[in-house]
Every structure is written in C-alpha cells, then in structure tokens.
Amino acid sequence: MSDGKSTVSVKVSEFTSGNVGAVKLAQLEKICLAIFNEVCYNRCVFFMNGVYAMDLNRTEPFKGVALTTIIDHKFKTSCLSLRFISKLDEVRSTANALAFRIISDSNSTFPDNVSFSSALDELYGASVSSNTYKGGDVQICSIGASWIDNKYAFGGEDVAGGTLDILRNCLLSPALDGDGFNKDNFRLARRDELDDINAIINNKRSYAISKAHSLAFQGEPAAIRATIKGVSAVTPQSALEAFRYLLKTARVEAFYCSSVPDSRIESMITEIFSASGRDYQDDIKFRSKSPIKPETAYKTETMDIRQCKMVMTFKTDSDDIDALKVLSIILGETPVSRFFRIIREQQSLCYYCSSYSDNLKNVIVADCGIEYENISRVRESILSQIEDIGSGNISDEELENAMMLLENSFESTGDSPGSLIGWYFDCVFDQSFRSPADAIKDYRLVNKARLVQMARSLKLDSVFTLSGKEDGCNE
DSSP: OTTSOOEEEEOOTTOOTTOOOHHHHHHHHHHHHHHHHHTTTSEEEEEETTEEEEEEEEEEEETTEEEEEEEETTOSEEEEEEEEEEEOOTTHHHHHHHHHHHHTTOOSSSOSHHHHHHHHHTTTSOEEEEEEEEETTEEEEEEEEEEEOGGGOTTOOOHHHHHHHHHHHHHHSOOEETTEEOHHHHHHHHHHHHHHHHHHHHSHHHHHHHHHHHHHTTTSGGGOOOOHHHHHHOOHHHHHHHHHHHHHHSEEEEEEEESSOOHHHHHHHHHHHHTTTOOOOOOOOSOOOOOOOSSOEEEEEEOSOSSEEEEEEEEOOOOOHHHHHHHHHHHHSSTTSHIIIIIIIISOOOSEEEEEEETTTTEEEEEEEEOGGGHHHHHHHHHHHHHHHHTTOOOHHHHHHHHHHHHHHHHTGGGSHHHHHHHHHHHHHHTOOOOHHHHHHHHHTOOHHHHHHHHHHOEEEEEEEEEOOTTOOOO
16 A cells, blocks of 8 residues: 555444344454454454444554554544653653643643633633553653534534644643743642642542552652652743653653544644654553562551551562452452451441552552551451452352443443543553453453462552551541
8 A cells, every 4th residue: 555554444244233242243343453453553444234333543653652543433522632651750750740731721822721721612612631640650641632523513613623723732832931831830730739739648548548659669660759849849941841851752652532534633743743853762661560578568657637547558470460450359449349348347347448459560459447446457357358369268249240340341431532542542551452342351261260369479568557646546
C-alpha cells in the first residue's frame, strides 16, 4: 500500500442481528485482537453482518509516541487523550503536575479560565481536562478533550475542529509571561495543588495509605509523593521548563475514540511533536516488582484523631497478576469479601476493612479503621484470612462472586469513549492488548490452586499505623 500500512479485515456474515451470541462475539473479538497484537502498529477492522463496526488502528509517528485510533459507530461524542509517561522524580514530577493544571485551563488565545471556558461552552459544551497520577514507578500526565460529533451541531458548526484547535494551542502555545507560565494561572494552579495535598492530609484514610506507600516502597520511585515544600519551590519558569522537557522526552500514548475518523488527529500529533525536538530514550519500565524486605517494617504516627488507621502491605514474587487481583477481591474488595464479612461483621473488630491490588508493584494492600485496643487483633485476623486461603479453604461461592464482579466491570468497558481509552491504555501498561472478553476468559482460568499458591507467596512487608492517644481511639 502507498501509505505503508497494512489492513486486516474480518467479515462475519453469519452473525445476524437476531443471532449474535455472547460466545460468538467473544470468539470474534479474540480473533481480531490476536491479529491486532500481531500487527500492533498497523490496522485491524471489525465487520458485523458485512457492515463496518469497529476499527483499531495503532501507529508510531515518532519514537516513543504512539497514536491509537478507535472508531465505533455507536458513539455520539469523540474523545482525544494524550498521556505523557515519565519516570517519577521528586522535583520534576511536582512541576509536571502544576504544568498540566495550567495548560488544561488556558492557552495563548484564551489566556484565562473565564475566556477559555466560554470558548468551550460555545462548542456545545466541549471540555478540556487534565489529570496527573502515579502508576508503579512512573508518572502519568494526561490532557484530553471531548466534544459532540459534528453531525449533531444544529448550525453545521465544525465542533471537532474548534475543540482540536483549542487543545492544540494548549500544548503548542500556552499562556506565558516572559520565560514562564502566566503568573495568575500559575498561582491558581499552585493553590489547587496545595489544596489537594491538604485534602489528603485531612482525610486520614488517604493520608495513612500515602504514608504506607512511602514505607513499603522506601528507596523506590513509587514512594515519591507531592509535598507542600515541593510545590512551594516550583516557579512559573521551572514548571514551563518541565513541561517542555516532557514534550521532548516522555513516552506518549495518544488515543482518539469516535464514531468517525478524522485525519486532523494524526496531523495534530505530528505538528505537536515535530516542534518538540523529540529525544526519547526508551527507558520506561511499566512493571517493577517491589523488593520484599528481609523483616516486616513497622511505623506508627500519632495524631489527634478518634479512629485509628492501619495499612498492611503484602508483596509477592509471583508473576500471576490475574490471581493477585482475584485474591484481593476475595479478601476485601466487596461487601461479601472476607475482611468485611468476617472481621467487620462477625468479629466486630473494625469500622471498615478492605483491600486492593497493584499489579505494577506486585502488592496487595489491606487498610482498615479501628479502635486502638483492636489494632493487634485486626492485624492477626487479616493474616489469618490469608493463611486460611493458603491452606486451601476457598469456597466456590467466593470464587464465583469474584468472577461476577470482574465480568460486570469488564462488560461496561465499551459504554463510552473514555472507558475504551482507559482499557487500552491499561493494555499498554500490561504490554498485552487483550479485549475485555479475553480478560474475562483469562480470569476464569484462575482456579483454587492458583489462589492457594498466590496466598502462600504473599509476605507481610510493612505495617503503617496512624494512631490517636494510647488510651484508645473512641470514634
């Protein structure tokens, strides 16, 4: 082909509108995703009844910059998201967070939030937003836009073009004062960032989890967190320098999801990164197991609080991340999980007790709100539940409840452009493009033997406790 891209088409004429079974759909999806994996930087087209249904197209216009286009006719809105992935760094990561707050609220054409919001309102309520968060040992800074498809504009306006112009200028032409970001915009962004840090401190559960991460991942990039001192040290100049450095060096995953293709998307990506002078070093590690400490680390902080918080971090050397997730669900991710059902309801030892898993760091984290006098008992009860599963005591009902939770979650993935983008971005981190249907099948292969092995592999790495006065927490 003249454009250098190959196209793989799958036509399924036997699927009539009245005879599309879930199994056949899953089979079709698996075939197409397998092909997509093989031609990861090319194109895979899905057909239903001979009619074009969905198109996944992934290209890499620059080293370290990938564009994944998802075309699905059921959507009435479009979404473009650019996600910048970089190593966590104590200084740069804070500046990155401030920069992305600024560029999603203004640009040189609309240099303040009022004019910026008004311009988006005139585009039928289009939106531009940003988000910054950690994933394992890396930071993800995202900026994106969402808008209604042009065919729904009453006056035939080019809503897509107008929104893309605003987003392009956010990245290529931000509002500046001399050699730094606009001072007023920077002041507002820094205030919001400080408010978020204070909100974590004031929310004792969030604070305890944050401190537990610092203890569990001590000496690793994952332990880095935003601080008031760090935010206060950032200037408009250093934030702009950090933003330009990201454009030049970060790994970028761009996603466009819509009912209609738009050639302007690829042109815009090309324009943005042609001007940045790319110097990507290909040194991003998505998954990085956290080393297990030789001995469990314990740390306690005392605050003027009424309800104590305890966070226990368990680590594993196992690579069975599907079993890790299922085990976490059985332990503490639902109201019928063991921590809630046994420790809270039957034993009445806590206000709440839950868990979550992080496959990027190979950990399960248990956190609970408890009375001071129950700290030791709850810790032993949590360990007892893991040991019980490691002994093979897992009911069919527990396993089925976990599968139902996962299936309900995965089946809603295609409901919106944003959720589809989120799914395929997670696939990038997993380094495996599997469909939601394939993910369900993989999880269904997690049996009791795998769960027993996973439970036995868990080691208690660290325990962080946020305590009140030693005479008890009496909420």
